[in-house]
Amino acid sequence: xxxxxxxxxxxxxxxxxxxxxxxxxxxxxxxxxxxxxxxxxxxxxxxxxxxxxxxxxxxxxxxxxxxxxxxxxxxxxxxxxxxxxxxxxxxxxxxxxxxxxxxxxxxxxxxxxxxxxxxxxxxxxxxxxxxxxxxxxxxxxxxxxxxxxxxxxxxxxxxxxxxxxxxxxxxxxxxxxxxxxxxxxxxxxxxxxxxxxxxxxxxxxxxxxxxxxxxxxxxxxxxxxxxxxxxxxxxxxxxxxxxxxxxxxxxxxxxxxxxxxxxxxxxxxxxxxxxxxxxxxxxxxxxxxxxxxxxxxxxxxxxxxxxxxxxxxxxxxxxxxxxxxxxxxxxxxxxxxxxxxxxxxxxxxxxxxxxxxxxxxxxxxxxxxxxxxxx
Numbered sequence: 001x002x003x004x005x006x007x008x009x010x011x012x013x014x015x016x017x018x019x020x021x022x023x024x025x026x027x028x029x030x031x032x033x034x035x036x037x038x039x040x041x042x043x044x045x046x047x048x049x050x051x052x053x054x055x056x057x058x059x060x061x062x063x064x065x066x067x068x069x070x071x072x073x074x075x076x077x078x079x080x081x082x083x084x085x086x087x088x089x090x091x092x093x094x095x096x097x098x099x100x101x102x103x104x105x106x107x108x109x110x111x112x113x114x115x116x117x118x119x120x121x122x123x124x125x126x127x128x129x130x131x132x133x134x135x136x137x138x139x140x141x142x143x144x145x146x147x148x149x150x151x152x153x154x155x156x157x158x159x160x161x162x163x164x165x166x167x168x169x170x171x172x173x174x175x176x177x178x179x180x181x182x183x184x185x186x187x188x189x190x191x192x193x194x195x196x197x198x199x200x201x202x203x204x205x206x207x208x209x210x211x212x213x214x215x216x217x218x219x220x221x222x223x224x225x226x227x228x229x230x231x232x233x234x235x236x237x238x239x240x241x242x243x244x245x246x247x248x249x250x251x252x253x254x255x256x257x258x259x260x261x262x263x264x265x266x267x268x269x270x271x272x273x274x275x276x277x278x279x280x281x282x283x284x285x286x287x288x289x290x291x292x293x294x295x296x297x298x299x300x301x302x303x304x305x306x307x308x309x310x311x312x313x314x315x316x317x318x319x320x321x322x323x324x325x326x327x328x329x330x331x332x333x334x335x336x337x338x339x340x341x342x343x344x345x346x347x348x349x350x351x352x353x354x355x356x357x358x359x360x361x362x363x364x365x366x367x368x369x370x371x372x373x374x375x
Contacts, residue, residue, distance in 0.1 A: 030285065037364065038229060043355045045289030052292050052359045054216055055114065055166075056083050056351060060293055060361055064349040068294035069368055073347065078109045078226030081361040082354075086209075086219040088187065093207070094139070096187035097221040101356050102179055106225040111175035112168050113155075113188060116208040116217040120161040131158040132205045133193045134167065138174035139186040151189055158195060161204055175223060230365055273304035273314050273340030275372045292351040292359070299368055306338040306374035315343055315373030324374070344370035 034042060063075050084097040095113070102108075113136060133156060141150035155169040171188065178185040192203040208217035281296040282288050288295065308328035310316040316324070320338035327337045346368035351361050 033285070037350070038227065038362070042287060043290045043353055046353055046357050050353070050357060051215055052351065052353075053083050053085075053218075053220055055220070055222065056081070056359045056361055057293075060349060060351040063361070063363070064294075066294060067297040068348040068350060069297065070347045070349060070363060076363060077224045078107070079229065079363040079365075080106065080225045080227055082223045082225065083359045084221040084223070085358070086221075093190040093192075094187055095190070095219050095221075096185070098356070099175065099178055099185065099221075099223070100182070101354050101358060102223065102225065103227060106179075106227045108172065108176050108179055108223070108225055110170070110224040111172045112222045113171050114220040114222055115167050115169070115190070116219075117159065117164050117167050118206045118208055119164045120204045120206075130161055131195050132161060132200070132203065133157070133195055133197055134159045134169075134205070135191045135193070136169045136171060137189040137191070138171070138177070139189050142186040145186075145189050154188075159205065167207075171221070175221070271304045273302065273306050273372050273374050275300050275369055276303055290353045292353065294348075294350075297348055297368065300342075300370075302340045302342055302369055302372035304340045304372075306340055308337070310338070310374055315371065317373070317375050320374045338374040340372055341375050342369035342371070343373035343375065346370050 034040065059081060063072075064070055082102065084099065086095045087098055088094055088096045135156040136154045137145070137151035138154050139145045139151050141147060145151045152174075154171045154174055157169075159167060174188070190207065192200065192205050194200055207219070208214075209219065278299045278301045279296060280299050282291045283295060306314060306316070306320065306324065308324045310321055310324050316338065323335060323338050326332050327335050345366040347363050347365045348367040349361060349363050351359065354360050
């Protein structure tokens with residue numbers, strides 16, 4: 001996947017394009033680059049400034065560093081996290097989330113309802129409760145949820161009345177039903193009762209709704225999925241150290257020009273195989289309107305020679321060592337010297353707005369060269 005990205009970036013930024021084909025070459029390259037990111041077209045940027053949910057921002061910062069490179073591949077369950085805001089904007093504890101952006105090939109792993117618990121109302125009298133029972137139901141009959149068979153219990157637990165903050169409820173079975181049959185999505189119903197399930201005339205607990213409360217406290221559905229996309233079989237490295245290898249090269253590599261001299265190209269071939277920086281700038285590509293984080297990342301690329309004899313610093317495979325010997329001794333015609341290529345790769349994470357202005361966190365394998373070797 002990394003090699004595809006590097007080729008497409010070069011095509012999108014050809015040094016000396018003819019005026020006749022520059023637009024079509026760039027469009028073709030960017031379309032292929034979108035395919036690397038699992039998209040057919042770039043999402044439209046939000047129509048107005050929109051703050052992403054803090055939960056999604058915090059999750060991105062937990063999973064990735066500032067460049068989007070994965071800190072630990074085992075943190076996420078699956079490779080995609082989607083967030084959806086409530087579409088009802090009501091006050092009656094009914095919630096509706098539109099899941100049309102979930103692809104058919106995505107496997108539903110976990111779904112959570114996130115509700116912000118407000119400070120409790122002050123109640124009079126001696127029977128003040130310290131806990132309430134909160135229940136979450138999947139609505140089966142939109143107009144008559146309280147009739148027998150009108151709703152199905154998904155989660156229920158006691159919640160303290162002493163604090164405010166986020167409450168998270170597992171609702172995976174309902175979301176699996178909705179993604180299999182979109183018409184079955186009649187939303188969710190949340191009830192607040194006494195500790196034993198007894199009714200309350202005036203429930204002391206309230207959750208923030210989509211109307212009349214700050215954007216950061218709106219009800220939200222968080223969905224963890226996996227689309228089955230996986231990278232090559234190269235090993236993935238541990239926590240990345242993204243410092244450039246020597247020699248000290250500029251942080252942003254220029255695209256090679258077609259008119260480079262023969263001596264310059266020969267010099268490149270004489271330098272030993274090593275990793276070099278390569279900046280991918282989403283603003284330069286034209287994607288900064290819908291990508292929240294990162295603004296770009298260092299993909300790195302591998303360049304240099306693999307001369308005989310191959311030293312351990314070149315991280316050769318046994319096959320490369322044999323190939324190098326056969327090439328050096330001219331034991332077989334047409335056998336070239338080994339190539340300088342990535343031998344470990346990192347994944348990166350994108351936090352972005354999709355076409356419905358929902359915020360998505362997605363992990364992509366094999367996007368950064370962790371180290372280079374002769375293969």
